[in-house]
Amino acid sequence: MALTFLQAVARMEGFGVSGALPTRLDNEGDLRYANWETKYGATLDEKGFARFPSPEQGEAALRELLNRAYVGMSFLDALNKYAPPSDGNNVSAYVAGVEKLTGLPRTTILTPEIIG
Numbered sequence: 001m002a003l004t005f006l007q008a009v010a011r012m013e014g015f016g017v018s019g020a021l022p023t024r025l026d027n028e029g030d031l032r033y034a035n036w037e038t039k040y041g042a043t044l045d046e047k048g049f050a051r052f053p054s055p056e057q058g059e060a061a062l063r064e065l066l067n068r069a070y071v072g073m074s075f076l077d078a079l080n081k082y083a084p085p086s087d088g089n090n091v092s093a094y095v096a097g098v099e100k101l102t103g104l105p106r107t108t109i110l111t112p113e114i115i116g
Contacts, residue, residue, distance in 0.1 A: 004116025005075070006063055008101035009082070012094055015055075026052040029062035037061050066115045075099065076106040 003011065010028035014020035022030045025045055031037065033044040040061040042050040052058035070078040076095055083089040095106050108114065 002103040003101045005098065005102060005110060005114050006059070006066060006116040008098040009066075010059070010062070011101055012083075012097045021047075021049065022058075025049055026055045026058045027061075028055065028058045029065065031058075031061060031065065040064075063115065066110070067112055070110050071112060071115070073110055074106060075102075075104070075108050075110070078110055 006028075010016070010022070013022045013028065013030040015022040015028045015030075017023055022028060027050050031050045032048055033042060033050040037050045037052075040057040041053040042057075042061065045051045050058075050061065052061065066078075070082065073081070075098055079095050079098060080091055083091060083094050085091055099106055102108075102114075104114070
């Protein structure tokens, strides 16, 4: 079964992997802390990432971010912005992983429905 873009991003970030930072922080998107996330109960962890009170709150924050900042972009453009090489990310592998998990090509334009 294909995943939504949001679910694929969470999987690529390591959410659901025992001991992984996104799992420990209930932070599906491995989001760095920002003030707007407090409406989802986020607090600042010791490494600068957001810690959410539940996976559902972390998912809601990731959904808001993706819908606010990435709708209308292709997978490729969105992931270059979301997980840039300047942060040490292998964007080619990230994009390939999202393509595989969603079953959609990198040229797919993000909509709220595709984000999930």
